[in-house]
Amino acid sequence: QTVVTQEPSFSVSPGETVTLTCGWGSGSISTSYFPSWYQQTPGQAPRTLIYNTNIRSSGVPDRFSGSILGNKVALTITGAQAEDESYYSCMLYMGNGVVVFGGGTKVTVL
Amino acid sequence: QVQLQESGPGLVKPSQTLSLTCTVSGDSISSGSYHWSWIRQPAGKGLEWIGRLYTNGSTKYNPSLKSRVTISVDTSKNQFSLKLSSVAAADTAVYYCARVVTLVRGVIIIPSYFDYWGQGTLVTVSS
Secondary structure (H helix, E strand, C coil), X not given: CCCEEECCEEEECCCCEEEEXXXXXXXXXXXXXXXXXXXXXXXXXXXXXXXXXXXXCCCCCCCEEEEEECCEXXXXXXXXXXXXXXXXXXXXXXXXXXEEECCCEEEEEC | CCEEEEECCCEECCCXXXXXXXXXXCCCHHXXXXXXEXXXXXXXCCCEEEEXXXXXXXXXXXXXXXXXXXXXXECCCCEEEEEECCCCHHHCEEEEEEEEEEEEECCEXXXXXXXXXXXXXXXEECC
């Protein structure tokens, strides 16, 4: 079974920058995996932040950006704000119509 | 405004079949522009893709759940449904339905991302 890995948690101070990553054990991730990122607060449905590696969904602040970082996919929050405290999940297209989510990263802003 | 709403029993007994329905408004399931998916999330854990309904009625399932999952469509009601058989406690989760934006690369249709999600419904498997 494909395992997509994310850091379990990050703590960041308001105004700081944090970069979350998403990878999988079998090799490098490229734009051909069509990576996307989702934000979720407790009890709420996920909200789409980034798709196709680096395209922000409508209404998403520009402090959120997506990229390829080395052999992984990255989500960077530049100038974190209190309302960014959430759970962030990546998703990759693994081929043959199958998508896989990462385990998620809990970001704490304090 | 596209909206999705999950409905179905919140409690299912072990070994029985979980059945959920997703009602779509603001878009037509049969329009051909999007695919439609089910995703679940056990408490305190990550999201897990369950499967996808293509606009032509065909389906694709998570290989780890494939033997137990059926996704079907009722275009007259603009709904699609999930059935998960032989459930166990590990199937207890919040179940979401979502719309899938697709890309075409040659002859391949790629599920790019989910743009609209339902609010989710908690299904507990317990006797």
